[in-house]
Amino acid sequence: MQQDRLKNLLSSGAIWGFIVLELIFFSIAGEYLSLSERAFMDLDNMLLLLKQSAPIGIIAVGMCVIMINGNIDLSVGAIFALCAIVMLDSMSWPMFDALGDWVIPVSACLALLTGCVLGFINGFIVWKTGVDAFIVTLGAMLGYRGLVFMYNGEQPTSNLNWTLVDMAEADILGVETPAIIFLVVVVVVWLIMSRTVHGRNAYAIGDNREAAVNAGIRVGPHFVMNFVLIGFLSALSAVAFYSASGSVNPNDGMLFELWAITAVVLGGTKLTGGKGSVIGTFGGVIAIQLLRKGLGHIGADSETVNLVIGCILIAVLFLDRQLNRKSTGELKV
Amino acid sequence: MPELNMRSIGGVLARQGILIAFIAFMIGFTLWNPRFIEPNNVFGVVRSSAILGVMALGVTFVVIGGNLDLSVGSMLSFSAIVVLDLHENPAFGPALAIPAMFAATLCLGAINGFLIGYLRLNSLIVTLGMLSAIHGLTLTYSGGQNMDIANQSATWFDVFGRGTAMGIPVPVLIFGLLAAFLGILLAKTPFGRKVYAVGGNGTAATFSGIPRARIVFFTYMISAFCVATAGLIQASRTMGAQNTVGQGLELEVLAAVILGGASLLGGSGTIFKTVIGVLILGFIQNGLLLAGLEFYVQFVVTWVIIILAVWLDIAAKRGKLWSPIA
Numbered sequence: 001m002q003q004d005r006l007k008n009l010l011s012s013g014a015i016w017g018f019i020v021l022e023l024i025f026f027s028i029a030g031e032y033l034s035l036s037e038r039a040f041m042d043l044d045n046m047l048l049l050l051k052q053s054a055p056i057g058i059i060a061v062g063m064c065v066i067m068i069n070g071n072i073d074l075s076v077g078a079i080f081a082l083c084a085i086v087m088l089d090s091m092s093w094p095m096f097d098a099l100g101d102w103v104i105p106v107s108a109c110l111a112l113l114t115g116c117v118l119g120f121i122n123g124f125i126v127w128k129t130g131v132d133a134f135i136v137t138l139g140a141m142l143g144y145r146g147l148v149f150m151y152n153g154e155q156p157t158s159n160l161n162w163t164l165v166d167m168a169e170a171d172i173l174g175v176e177t178p179a180i181i182f183l184v185v186v187v188v189v190w191l192i193m194s195r196t197v198h199g200r201n202a203y204a205i206g207d208n209r210e211a212a213v214n215a216g217i218r219v220g221p222h223f224v225m226n227f228v229l230i231g232f233l234s235a236l237s238a239v240a241f242y243s244a245s246g247s248v249n250p251n252d253g254m255l256f257e258l259w260a261i262t263a264v265v266l267g268g269t270k271l272t273g274g275k276g277s278v279i280g281t282f283g284g285v286i287a288i289q290l291l292r293k294g295l296g297h298i299g300a301d302s303e304t305v306n307l308v309i310g311c312i313l314i315a316v317l318f319l320d321r322q323l324n325r326k327s328t329g330e331l332k333v
Numbered sequence: 334m335p336e337l338n339m340r341s342i343g344g345v346l347a348r349q350g351i352l353i354a355f356i357a358f359m360i361g362f363t364l365w366n367p368r369f370i371e372p373n374n375v376f377g378v379v380r381s382s383a384i385l386g387v388m389a390l391g392v393t394f395v396v397i398g399g400n401l402d403l404s405v406g407s408m409l410s411f412s413a414i415v416v417l418d419l420h421e422n423p424a425f426g427p428a429l430a431i432p433a434m435f436a437a438t439l440c441l442g443a444i445n446g447f448l449i450g451y452l453r454l455n456s457l458i459v460t461l462g463m464l465s466a467i468h469g470l471t472l473t474y475s476g477g478q479n480m481d482i483a484n485q486s487a488t489w490f491d492v493f494g495r496g497t498a499m500g501i502p503v504p505v506l507i508f509g510l511l512a513a514f515l516g517i518l519l520a521k522t523p524f525g526r527k528v529y530a531v532g533g534n535g536t537a538a539t540f541s542g543i544p545r546a547r548i549v550f551f552t553y554m555i556s557a558f559c560v561a562t563a564g565l566i567q568a569s570r571t572m573g574a575q576n577t578v579g580q581g582l583e584l585e586v587l588a589a590v591i592l593g594g595a596s597l598l599g600g601s602g603t604i605f606k607t608v609i610g611v612l613i614l615g616f617i618q619n620g621l622l623l624a625g626l627e628f629y630v631q632f633v634v635t636w637v638i639i640i641l642a643v644w645l646d647i648a649a650k651r652g653k654l655w656s657p658i659a
Contacts, residue, residue, distance in 0.1 A: 126658075127658055129644040129647075129656055130644075130648075130651070130656025130657065130658055131640060131643045131644050132597060135639065135640070135643050138584060138587065138588065138591075138639075139635070139637075139640050141584060142585075142635050142636050142639075143632055144636075145632055146629045149629035150630060153629075220656075220658045223658070254580070258464065258465070261461065271455055301477070302472070303470075303472030304473065306466065307465075307466050307469030307470060308469075309466075310465035310466025310469065313461070313462035313465070314459055314463075317454050317458050317459065318452060318454060321452070321453070321454060
């Protein structure tokens, strides 16, 4: 009994404990090692951290839903880049000339629509052909990236709109627009997953697909909706990110899928589906961003950061396996 | 299983669909542009596919064993950088650089194999972590710099990437020999049978006394060996390497293996089919270029072909076109 409770606490609260540990470590290490004058746990620094984690965080929330379902989406990075191109390029289309600054919402909506359509294509193929989501989105990752490159070759696509930049850098109590969008997405998707039938069905399908079918859940359309959701969120992430920067390289968004998956797994979502939470994923995103920022704060290079993050990911996986070994009932070799 | 598929002509078509599509594709492009089938062009395609192909051979073992290897791309950058650096280093020289690089790459493969084989961690996440970790390792090793050979004059080291033997480009020769060797290893030896058994049903394999952990470990060692070979070809061909030379290659490799018909669930696939998968990817790219289409269109076409191939494959197995997902 005692052990069970301990296990539950460890598996659900581990990520927050990890974040606290990171904060303590970097605050203390920062005192001695850092070259910068500012303390690590500065409020501005933390707000910046939230803003910086927004692009991957928004995608990771969608990835969490997909993985609870027992699927995976590897095409998010390509969708991200393609939607950014749609948004930035459509702003300069002659047909929108008359709109003035009202072109901004139109372009953003076009980008979001693109994301939904691309997600729908993925979901529809998974549903109708029965090909594994891993393969479908792996192919889509190549295919959508091909579309990105076909658009402008290897040239960046850029269009800087100052009204848009002002909007992107507006803030409420110091929380800038991308961070607000990120927080809103977390709350909304958390509500969907914990308070609605759709969310309950997602857990049921991930836990046991056959049982879910027998219980009358329409698995295929459910998958499609979730793929549309992650497509939409990838596009939203692109809108939030590129509003301020105004220029997209065809290689942007590469490896985003890996970062998103890492955050989701760190947040305690099971790879096999059926278990996990949006709040945990939020923790995972923050933990990774803290790690990157903290290591930078104490003077580590980006290469060391990559190395450390890879090792931590594997360590977490190992710990998770040790804690959950009994429940899996697998043969121990 | 075979007789089930032999029942209908559609099943046969779907079973060998990828081969038939390949042949139809070759004929079509040859009719369009006769230059397509010229020996020069064919050799050119095979030579440029050799690096991808050699990596795909190793990943075939991993996939048949029921696992994934996403770390091969960063491992390729690692081995190419290491071999070039040691090649320049007077203490090593080209002759010692090659075995040292193989040893280093095999160490990485051993880490993969240990974590996934013996500790039974999820291969997707482990190799994802390794992708990041090895990339960091490469950057640390090279100090973030790209590696170039200062002395560009020809040495015997060139042979692996640019040489020819008996009129055949050496990369193609390496690819062919390695494919033949690994093909025999997989199809004709007890080890190969065990790889299929572990991938097909790990629990059953364990009960029948197959050392599952050790077999998985060896599939990752084979993968690392193939990556090291590919890295050698890469380094020697360009006499320089970027830290990111292998970035994204893991997915193309996986695409080739899947295109060849290996199931991601493990237990099926052959070296021969992987070679076909590699060649299809190469010839599609080349054919589209000769047809005057933009280079990047091939990504989109590859996507469509992968999904069609896998779809037809599983449709043939379940006996109907549309999926049973409700």
